[in-house]
Structure formats: C-alpha cells, structure tokens
Amino acid sequence: MPYDPRLVQPMREEMVRMGARELRTVAEVDQALGDLKGTALVFVNSVCGCAAGSARPGLALALRHSNRPQQVFTVFAGQDLEATARARQYFAEYAPSSPSVALLRDGEVVHFIHRHMIEGKSPQEVAQQLVAAFDKHCATSTV
C-alpha cells in the first residue's frame, strides 16, 4: 500500500532537483524508454531509508561527474505501481529491488546496481560505483 503522498514528496523533489525526470504513468515510461537512443539511467526510488537514504544523495553526487548519462529518469516503487512495473519490464532480466539503478545504452542494460549493492554504503560509496559505470559506459569520445 503506498505511503501518504505528502510523506514521499520530499523524496520525489530530491530526484527532480538532481535533474531526474519522474515517470509516473505507463505511457510516460514507454515514451521515455520505448525507443531509447544514447545513454539513460533509471533510478527506482524507494521510501526505505535503509538504502534509499544513501542512494539518492549518492546519485546526486555522481551526476556532478563529467561523464554521465544523457538522460536520467526515476520511477517510485511502492508509490507509482504501474509505472514502476512497466519500467522494470525494460530490465526484466534483473530481479526487482528498490532502490536500484539501471544504466542503459540504446535500450540495452549495460550496468545494474541492486539494492544489496547499496545497503550499508555511504552516499560517497554509492557515487563511486556509479561514477565507475559512467566512466565505462557514458564517456564521450574525443578526436
């Protein structure tokens, strides 16, 4: 059962402040992820402070890095149920968990961070994981 929307609003706003676009309906998910070109990150948000309390600020730190995905999206597990279920279909080989992070390139998952890789980590440690993935998959080549 979803939490009181007023309770989770700060967690939504935290994502928007760092530049993520919220996907709250199936149509929004399909429009964003359906014919994806380039790199995109999908953050599956969660109310659970055990992990999301580090994941969100960790992502915010990582997005300051020079190499970063071209687009950043977020769905909210336990809140926007249908949108989250649809988003997970785009990375269905990975079991659902929240918070979690999928990094996609041209629609293919190139890196996935599960909840168990976030638990107990500081925001800085989460950021380090993400930055390593950004450097590997999002670096723009220069001639």
Next chain:
Amino acid sequence: MSAPETGAVFHPGHSELHGVTVVLETRDGTLYVGRYHELTPAGVLLHDVAEHRPRPGELDRDEFIRRTLEFGVRARYPHLVVPGPDVRRVTRLVEWGAAS
C-alpha cells in the same frame, strides 16, 4: 565529495541487519536470501525471500549465489519466518560476493 541533503530516513530503532539483504543458512543446508526484518519470538523474519535447497538437478549453491549477486533476488516468498533453532548463520549477501 560531500553528500548533499537527502530526504527522510525511516526505520529507526531496528537491529543492525534490518533492511539488509542477507543469506540465512539453515542446519539442513537450505539457503534463504532475503531482506532481514527482525528476530521475533517465532524466529527470523525475512521479506522477499529466495530459496535454495541442495537437491539433485538444482543449481549448486555457489552458482545460485553467483546468479543472485548478478541478477538479484528472485523472491519465492513475500515473507518467511525461519525458526531460531533451524538457523545456522546469517550473513550479508554482499559478503558472499566479496569472498568469491
């Protein structure tokens, strides 16, 4: 790097493992992987739990753990209580990754 502000953090006052994805080993060799909630009078309460039993034709334990680490926890039970006397050891899933 300094951490920016964050939203609320829930679940105060729980045990150290609360909310952590753990591997619970039982005395009969069964593995459960799930989110630790708490130790209740009935046993250890886990959420979203995958199970591995050592049976012919099944993945061996190491491969089950490897796949779980890579692809996540394929939950068979939304909630499970493992009686205390059946529990041999509870460890964090990430520790298994570090060991492999």
